[in-house]
Amino acid sequence: RKKETPLPFISTKKRLKLKVLDRNGQAVNRAKVLVGSTTRYTNSAGTLHLFPSVDDTQNIDSITIVNQVVPINFDTTNEKTITINNVATAVKSLDLMFVIDTTGSMSDEMEYLAKEFESIVSNIKAKYPDVNIRFGLTLYKDKGDDYVVKDFAFTSETQKMKEQLAAQSANGGGDYPEAMDKGIQKGLDASWAAEDGVRIMFLVADAPPHDEDMKKMLPLIKEARDKAVRIYPIGASGVAEKAEFIMRHLALLTEGRHLFLTDDSGIGNSHEEPKVACYQVTRLDQLIRRVLESELSGKRVEATKDELIRTVGSYNNGICTPSKSSNTNN
Structure with missing residues (x-):
């Protein structure tokens, strides 16, 4: 073995x-x-x-x-x-990059993002009409598939990005690890702008990099920090401990947040139970919208009562107060 x-x-x-x-x-x-x-x-x-x-x-x-x-x-x-003796200015631009695992197990997630993308963006543009938004897309599979990495340049056209998402298909893979490191690297290599704004990468994945590529993750984290790119991993169905470990570190060390799907979503196959003592469950499109609003406003935006599907543990504005018997591995 x-x-x-x-x-x-x-x-x-x-x-x-x-x-x-x-x-x-x-x-x-x-x-x-x-x-x-x-x-x-x-x-x-x-x-x-x-x-x-x-x-x-x-x-x-x-x-x-x-x-x-x-x-x-x-x-x-x-x-x-x-x-400091300066005057803060409002965020004027947003570079939004999606880095997505497109192997066979990710078909439901791909379909959902393509379907909900325009609604998410329309909501943000309505609330922040003066913010210039660009969208980037990087797709990855694994060696031996029809491609390892494929990327699309940043665009400010919502319809173009929607069509790019809709045109993709999820297939290939086979073994559990995928080329996550190569997908993140290609995403970081994109022509990021937003010098006076916010740079966000949503990493949608359900598998870690190959064991021999694990050592590449710290240099990637450092590069993301150098470029002020905040990574928000979205753990899809099939995420196990190794993938969650990597995704949590990516989020923590780039000032992002680790996000995850649950069985409530109806997206993908069954999901691992999150290893946190408390969390809230809402629709994925609402979660992405709140992340973007939080980044653009500089203030954490929480779910409304109408958005909540369920709450686990004692959750209060991003702070978890676990009981003595709770699992606090987060």
Whole structure:
């Protein structure tokens, strides 16, 4: 029997949460933060988490935020708020990339996204008419399939993106792992713009990379952080522990969130029970819409009572308060 490659260990327990505000106390989106020779950016909520395991903070005793030098001790500081002499501006642009596993097990998910895409975008455009939105699409399968990676350049045309999605078919695959690493790499290589806005990648998948490609995930995470691309994995039917492990790290380390389908969705085959103590279940199109609204507004948008299908555990505005007996592996 082939010995499995150990999952890559990336320490996330030690982190520093930065909050960058303007002189009026408003969150600053895409504030440039220099950590030694590394450049990072705040999200639309003015927040950036720095991880010593990823951001090379060794021997660093200060950071530079928008030309302002800030002394910092990574060993003793867990959270820091910085006020800069700038005025925050509203998000003006959104680059939205879908990276999708198109092997045979993903046919329901592909069909759903193609069907609901226009509705999701129309809702966002109605609420944020001044935001310039571009859409990108990257598809991946695995070696031996009709293609390994196929991509479509960013476009601002909703109808064109909808047609690109609708024209795809899910087939191939066979073994469990797929070319996830190559799909993410191709997505990151796209012509991202949104210099004054938000860059989001939705990774729709149900399988991890091959064992021999696991070591590529940390460099991909670092590249996403370099480019301020926030990854929101959507765990589809068939996601098991190895895939969930990778997808959770992608989300956490790029300032995204790990999203997942449940059997309530009616999409795909049966789904693994989420390994979190609490969560809320809504329709996928509503979830994607809330993610985009949260990114554009800089404030977490929660589900309304009408949207909730069910709630598991004690959930309150993104905070989980588990009981002593709950599984808190998240």
